[in-house]
Amino acid sequence: MVAGGAMVLRWDEHGSFPATVVAVEPGRRFAFRWLPEPGDLVEITLTPEGSGTLVRISESGALEDAATSAMAWRNSLSLLAKLAQA
Secondary structure, eight states, X not given: OOTTOEEEEXXXXXXXXXXXXXXXXXXXXXXXXXXXXSOOEEEEEEEEETTEEEEEEEEESSOSOHHHHHHHHHHHHHHHHHHHHO
């Protein structure tokens, strides 16, 4: 993936959502914007912490429902954690 590239995020229960890659710093940071533009900006950062990695997700912009967005990211991180332990 490179900045400016297209991507699609898919969830079985929610469908597919197009986005544009904003930044890629392998092993450190990934950012994208939901489409249509200007779209909310999502930044995912990875920071080594002890024997693990701190994953931080920040979404900014004109969120329609910040509480629902926060719940969705919590659910996504929970699934990611389960996959990482498998």
